[in-house]
Each structure stands twice: as structure tokens, then as C-alpha cells.
Amino acid sequence: MRVEELDTPAVIVDRDLLESNIRSMSAYCAGHGIRLRPHTKTHKIPAIARMQVASGACGITVAKLGEAEVMAHAGLENILIAYPIIGPVKTERLARLAAECTITVALDSGIAAEGISHAMADVGSQVNVLVEFDVGLRRCGAQSVAAVVALARQIERLPGVCFQGILFYPAHIWDSPQQQASALGELSQKIQAVIAALRSASLDCAVVSGGSTPTARNSHLVRDLTEIRAGTYVFNDLNEASVGACKLADCALRVVVTVVSTAVEGRVIIDGGSKTFSGDRLLSGNHQHFGYVTERPDLKFVSMSEEHGHLDLECGARNLVVGDRLTIIPNHVCACVNLHDQIFYHRQGVVEGCWKVEGRGRIQ
Numbered sequence: 001m002r003v004e005e006l007d008t009p010a011v012i013v014d015r016d017l018l019e020s021n022i023r024s025m026s027a028y029c030a031g032h033g034i035r036l037r038p039h040t041k042t043h044k045i046p047a048i049a050r051m052q053v054a055s056g057a058c059g060i061t062v063a064k065l066g067e068a069e070v071m072a073h074a075g076l077e078n079i080l081i082a083y084p085i086i087g088p089v090k091t092e093r094l095a096r097l098a099a100e101c102t103i104t105v106a107l108d109s110g111i112a113a114e115g116i117s118h119a120m121a122d123v124g125s126q127v128n129v130l131v132e133f134d135v136g137l138r139r140c141g142a143q144s145v146a147a148v149v150a151l152a153r154q155i156e157r158l159p160g161v162c163f164q165g166i167l168f169y170p171a172h173i174w175d176s177p178q179q180q181a182s183a184l185g186e187l188s189q190k191i192q193a194v195i196a197a198l199r200s201a202s203l204d205c206a207v208v209s210g211g212s213t214p215t216a217r218n219s220h221l222v223r224d225l226t227e228i229r230a231g232t233y234v235f236n237d238l239n240e241a242s243v244g245a246c247k248l249a250d251c252a253l254r255v256v257v258t259v260v261s262t263a264v265e266g267r268v269i270i271d272g273g274s275k276t277f278s279g280d281r282l283l284s285g286n287h288q289h290f291g292y293v294t295e296r297p298d299l300k301f302v303s304m305s306e307e308h309g310h311l312d313l314e315c316g317a318r319n320l321v322v323g324d325r326l327t328i329i330p331n332h333v334c335a336c337v338n339l340h341d342q343i344f345y346h347r348q349g350v351v352e353g354c355w356k357v358e359g360r361g362r363i364q
Contacts, residue, residue, distance in 0.1 A: 001350075001351045002346075002349050002350055002351065003256065003344070003346050003349050003350075003351060004325065004349070005351075006256060006344060006351065008256050008257050008258045008271055008272070008325065009255055009256065009257045009258075009270075009271055009272035009276045010255070010256045010344055011253065011254075011255055011256075011336070011337065011340050011342075011343045011344065012253070012254055012255075012256055012327075012343070012344045012345070012346060012351075013235065013252050013253050013343055013344070013345045013346070014252045014253075014254075014345075014346060014347070015252075015345045015346065015347050015352065016347055016348070017250065017251075017252035018048070018051075018234065018235065018252040018345070019051070020250075021233055021234055021235070021236065021250060021252060022051055022052055022055045022234060023055055024233075025038075025216065025230060025233050025234075026052075026055040026056040026057065028216070028217055029056070029219075029228065030056060032219065032220040034219055034220065034225060034226065034227060034228055035057075035058040035226060035227035035228075036052075036056065036057045036058065036227065036228060036230070037057060037058055037059050037060060037061050037080055037209065037227045037228070037229050038052045038057055038060060038061065038229065038230060038231055038233075038234065039060075039061040039062070039063070039082070039229045039230065039231030040052075040060050040061065040062055040067065040071065040231065040359070041061075041062065041063040041067065041231055041334055041359075042231040042232050042234055042235060042333060042334045042337065043234055043235065043337060043343075043357075044067065044070075044337060044338065044357050044358060044359030044360055044362075045343070045355045045356070045357060045358060045359070046070065046071055046074030046075070046076065046358055047355055048234065048355070049071055049074075049076055050074075050075070050076070052234070053076070058078065058227065059076075059077075059078030059079060059080065059102070060076055060078070060079055060080070061079075061080045061081075061082050061229045061231070062079060062080070062081055062082070062083075062359075063081075063082060063083050064081070064083060064362055064363055064364065065081060065083075065085060065090055065093055065094060065097070065364065066359070066362030066363065066364050067359045067362045068081050068097060068103065069093070069097060069362070070358050070359045070362055071359070072097055072100055072101050074358070076101070077101045077102060078101070078102045079101060079102070079103055079104070080103075080104040080105075080106070080130070080209070080229070081094075081103065081104070081105045081106065082106045082132075082167065082169075082209075082229065083106065084105075084106070084107045084108065084109070084112045084140065085105055085107070085112060085115075085116060086111070086112055086115065087115070088115070088119070090364070091115045091116050091118070091119035092119050092122075094116060094119060094127065095116075095119040095120050095122065095123045095125045095127075095160075096123065096125075098120065098125040098126065098127045099123060099124075099125045102128070103127050103128070104127065104128040104129070104130060104164065104207075105127055105128070105129055105130070106129075106130045106131075106132045106167045106209075107129060107130075107131065107132065107151075108131065108132045108134075108140055108141050108142050108151070109151070110151060110154050113129065113151065113154060113155050113158060113161060114158065116129075116160070116161055117158035117159055117160045117161045118160075119160075120159070120160025120161060121159050121160045125160060126160050126161070126162060127160065127161055127162070128161075128162050128164045129155050129161045129162060129163050129164060130164055130165055130166055130167040130207060130209055131148050131151050131152055131155070131163070131165075131166050131167070132166070132167045132168065132169075133148050133166050133167070133168045133190075133191075133194055134168070135168045135169070135170055135172075135187050135190055135191070136170070136172040136173075136187070137169055137170070137171050137172045138172075139169075139171075141168065141169075145193050145194050145197045146197070148166060148194050148197070148198070149197050149198060149201050149203070152198060152201070152203050153201065153203070156203065163203065163204075164206055164207045165204075165205040165206050165207030165208055165209065165226070166191070166194055166195075166198075166205060166207070166208055166209070167207075167209040167210070168187075168191065168209070168210045169210065169212065169229075170183075170184075170187055170210060170211070170212055170215050171212050173187075173212070173214065173215050174214060174243055174283060174284055175243075176243055176244040177214070177215075177217060177218055177243075177244055177245060178244070180215055180218050180221070181218070181221060184215065184218055184221040184222055185221065187222060188221065188222045188223050191208060191210075191222060191223070191224065191225070192223055192224065195208065195224055206226070207226050207227065208224050208225050208226045208227070209226065209227050209228075209229060210222060210225055210227075210228060210229070211225070211227075211228025211229050211230050212229075212230060213230045213231060213232040213233045213236075213240055213245055214239075214240065214243050214245045214284075216228055216230040216233060216245070217245070231334065232333060232334060233245075233246070234252070235251065235252045235253035235333045235337075236250045236251045236252060236253075236333070237251060237253070237329060237330055237331060237332055237333035237336075238251070238282060238285075238291060238292050238329050238330065238331045238332075239282060239283050239284050239331055239332055240284075241292075241329070242282060242284040242285025242286075243284035243285065248292065248294075248329065251329045253329075253330070253333050253336075253337070253343070254294065254327045254328060254329055254330075255272055255276060255277060255291070255327070255328045255329075255330060255336065256325060256326075256327050257270040257271055257272040257276075257309065257325065257326050257327075257328060258270065258271050258323065258324070258325050258326075259320050259321065259322055259323060259324040259325070259326065260308075260322060261322065262319060262320060262321065262322060266312060266313050267310060267311065267312060267313070268299065268310075268311040268312075268313060268319075268320050269308050269309065269310060269311070270308070270309040270311060270326060270328075271307070271308075271309075272307075272309045272328070273304040273305050273306050273307045273308045273309050274304045274305065274306055275306050275307060275339060276307075276309070276336070276339060276340075277290055277291060277304065277309070277328070277330050277331070277336050277339075278330070278331075278332060278335035278336050278338075278339060279304065280331050280332035280335050281331065282331045283331075283332075288300075289301045289302060289331075290302075290303070290304055290309070290330075290331055291309075291328040291329055291330050291331055292328065292329040293311065293326050293327075293328050294326075294327045294328070294329060295326055295327060296320075296326065298313070298314045299311045299312070299313060299314075299326075300312045300314070301328065309328075337357060337360075338357070338360055338361075340357055340360070341356065341357060341360065342354045342355065342356055342357060343355050343357060
């Protein structure tokens with residue numbers, strides 16, 4: 001079967017590009033002495049996670065405990081859960097998982113640390129802990145150097161948990177890679193202050209975990225960084241291309257759609273809307289549109305309803321007819337993938353198989 005024969009909408013991945021993206025990021029990290037712990041929330045597919053580990057990744061990152069369970073049951077053995085684990089139901093599951101493989105968790109509160117410690121003590125497991133430090137995103141993370149040190153001290157006193165270091169997420173930085181030096185320099189100073197304070201308190205900071213795909217290839221500008229958790233790089237998307245973190249030609253994942261209506265003058269309707277692409281707007285570039293139409297860049301993906309994608313034709317542009325097929329690079333590939341049960345992979349247009357998105361819906 002060829003890609004052209006797939007029913008639509010269909011998510012497709014160019015396996016040659018996928019493998020190239022994996023090798024390229026692994027080579028960058030190896031060349032700068034930084035470990036790569038890719039965030040698998042982008043693909044949620046154990047087979048791709050295994051490809052990343054085989055290419056040199058030290059382990060993987062997940063967002064939710066349910067994703068960690070999927071990956072562990074598929075044989076992945078070194079997993080960071082970059083999300084606070086709160087409540088006895090989750091901490092009991094975490095303790096069982098930690099008895100099977102190496103688990104690290106990120107947290108920013110004593111309540112989370114104590115809950116995890118109690119669960120670990122009950123079953124005799126141990127989990128590694130990273131204290132999250134907010135470097136500017138204002139989502140999660142301790143708000144001061146003193147708060148990081150105080151929480152690390154608390155963790156050191158608790159059974160079943162082992163303080164390993166700190167975690168941060170520089171997702172507030174959306175400058176182009178050529179313009180990131182200043183922001184990453186400021187971030188580096190913040191991290192240096194935390195490390196110095198931990199050392200002054202006789203606390204070993206063995207792990208400094210950071211990174212994002214937009215900043216990934218400038219990670220060497222952050223002093224003492226030990227690992228990065230870039231995720232989107234595996235597929236890339238319009239956000240990354242628009243900020244200059246990749247080229248459009250590096251986008252391995254695309255959505256194949258069919259034109260289902262041209263009845264409204266100047267508008268083309270495709271069979272993929274917000275339930276196919278997600279409603280995430282572009283975070284970089286012109287901050288407009290919902291995807292890039294590879295065959296027809298003159299078409300502007302201007303809006304969506306649940307099952308309809310709305311494309312506007314520029315004045316004088318050649319119209320399309322019902323039944324035409326288009327291939328679109330989504331704005332945010334992570335959210336797009338999470339809407340689909342399966343992803344088809346191909347080489348040079350020949351479909352070789354499909355992956356089940358095994359981590360889809362594992363939000364608990």
C-alpha cells in the first residue's frame with residue numbers, strides 16, 4: 001500500500017526522517033557530553049522510545065504515571081516522570097512500578113515528597129527525586145533557591161526517596177536558536193545559584209535536567225546541565241519550524257486529508273478539524289493558522305470546527321476539487337498524536353506498517 005491509498009484523515013510518519021531526527025539529536029548530545037532523556041509525550045509509542053534508547057538515550061521521560069506504566073510494561077527500564085505524583089491511588093501505583101524498574105519523579109512540594117515516601121515505605125521500594133525549579137514558565141516549580149534547598153533537605157530525611165538533583169523546563173523561551181544566547185545565559189546563572197546553594201548545604205546535585213526542543217541544540221550554553229528532555233524533535237512540527245529549530249523538510253509527521261467541500265466561494269473544507277489536529281494555535285512565527293499545507297502553501301488553514309478544517313484560498317489561486325488530497329504539518333504534533341489510535345509509517349511513500357499510540361488517554 002502507498003500513502004495515497006490510506007483512508008483519511010490519516011497520520012503518517014516518514015520513517016527515514018524520523019530515524020534521521022533521532023540520530024541527529026543523539027549526536028548533538030554525545031558531542032557535548034550531555035545525556036539525552038527524550039520526552040515520549042510527543043509520540044506515546046514504546047517502539048519509538050526503544051529506537052531512541054538504541055540511539056543512545058540514557059532513558060526516557062513521560063508526563064503521567066499512566067504513560068510510565070505503558071513504557072515500563074513494554075520493557076523501558078529507566079523512566080523520569082516529569083510531573084507531580086499526588087494522592088494515595090497514584091503513589092501506590094508508583095511504588096509498585098518502582099519495584100520493577102528505575103523510576104525518577106519530579107516534584108515541587110513537601111506534600112508530594114511525603115506522600116511518595118509513605119507509599120515507598122509500605123512496599124519497600126525506592127524512587128529517585130528531582131526538585132523542580134521554575135526558571136520563568138510559571139507553571140510548576142519552586143520559586144526560590146531557598147525553597148529548592150529546603151525541599152531537598154526534607155527529601156533527604158525521608159525514607160524511600162533519594163534526592164538526585166533538580167529539574168527545570170525552559171518552555172518560556174521561544175526566541176530563534178540564533179537569538180537564545182542571552183536568555184539561556186540568564187537561565188544558566190539561575191541554575192548555577194541553585195547548584196551552589198545545594199552544595200553549600202552539603203547536598204549533592206548529581207542531576208541537572210532541563211531542555212526543550214526549541215532550545216535543545218543550544219543546551220551546551222547552560223553550565224552544568226547533565227541531561228535534556230527534548231521531545232518534539234522526534235517528529236518536529238510547525239511550531240519548531242517557525243521558530244527556526246528545524247526546517248519544514250525535517251517534519252517527519254504529517255496528516256493526510258481529503259477535500260470534502262468547495263461549495264463556499266474562496267474556501268476549501270477538509271475532513272480534519274479540531275478532533276484531528278487539536279485546536280492549538282501556533283506559538284511561534286506569525287502565531288496564525290493551524291497547520292502548513294505542504295502541496296499548497298498558498299492555502300491558509302484559518303479555522304476549525306470539530307470535524308471540518310477551513311482553508312482559505314488566496315485571491316487568484318487555483319481552486320481545488322472535491323476528492324483532492326492534501327498533506328498538512330500540524331502546529332503542535334504532541335497534541336495531534338494524542339487524538340489518534342494509530343500512526344502509519346512509510347519509506348518513500350510505501351506504507352510499511354502502523355504503530356498503536358499505546359500511551360494515548362493515559363492521563364492519570
